[in-house]
Amino acid sequence: MSVREQYSVAIIEPSRIVSEGLSAILHDSDFRVVRQFETVDDFNQWEAALPEEKRVDIVLLNPVLLGTHPSQPLNGLFPDACSSLVAMLYSYIPPELLLEFDATIGIDDAPTTIIEKLRDAVATAAKRLDCQNIDKQELTKREKEILAYVVKGLTNKEIGEKLCISIHTVISHRKNIVHKTGIKTVSGLLMYALFNDIVTADEIPQE
């Protein structure tokens, strides 16, 4: 028997008949329904307790559960951008409410169509992840400049004055530096700067 990669799916749907039906349709596919929820809150509670690597690949959600407010930020509900979000429709939902979903499936879709759509949704999420990884690449020249000042112990205000930029801009650069390097503490950033030859050891004030 060959080993096949399986994608995990969570269903958030108030109707038990619909979620059981979907689970049955997906049973023999490469999608595995790990859990069914009746409300978004239940799902969020469950997901919050999971370690990152255990999060589901696909969240199938009936958009009715989000209410009718179009500005409701879905990304806030599903902070994990690695998962695909798929809408499950069996009544009319205004298209502006579906913008944040990676795909939609309808109650009339054939099982093969559903599976195809889910595959597409997984591919969309994978692309999104690639974009995030690109974001994570090397620091820009400006960011390196700012990092050098940070590890030399300058305040945001002093850095802003040196480079003739606002404190606001300095803070935003610093956020990007933390995001790109994954390093949060100033002493960690100092080590990073040394390893990457952004500063040399003798430029750093010794305590």
Add this chain to the structure above:
Amino acid sequence: MMRRQLFNENSQLADLLLANIKLMHILPRFKIDVGVGESTVKQVCEERNISIPLFLMVCKVYSLENYTISQATVDSIPVDQLLGYLHNSHTDYIENRVPSVTNSIIDITRSSYSSHFKAFLQKYKEDTDNHFAYEEEVLFPYINALLKGEKTERYNIKEFQANHTNIQESLNDLKNLLIKYAPREVDFEKKRKAISELFLLEEDLNKHHVIEDEILVALVSAIEKGLR
């Protein structure tokens, strides 16, 4: 995944350790040594006057993913013994685990950067010491006074919750830096040792925090409200 049923007072202590070797770290905090033969959890705990629910709870926190602690479990834990366990854990971190990790890291860092690495590690050690010292010098005396029935307006457990700092952040930075930039010329075995120890310590501290944030806080809030 480990079976929940294994964590039972009639199980052999040896079986628990065979299932999860990380439990080795909690043994000294209960003053238990290895080499207890076929003794069950119940026998080992009774001989040493250790609360069985406390011991099993700690084992489960360290072994089961997504273990949610029930109210009944919380209610069955004696606060004084929990404090003793946490105190012994702090001593273990300060005297053994943290120095061991920092020494392994100093061992692999390049000579030209070593003074900075030393400074980073020194700061990390100080942060850790301060973190535990706060609990030992402010929180625990408060709880001990509470257990004796003394009430104070000046401090409560909510303040601890609000100020419970995260000392894992610097550990996380260290992991990140070592994996990406550990010097090539250093022996791989040394790097393996340092990085593995770092991961184990971080995991251990995460569990330690679960016990403090979920069990200790729940128990102390109950005492504050006069429920215990």
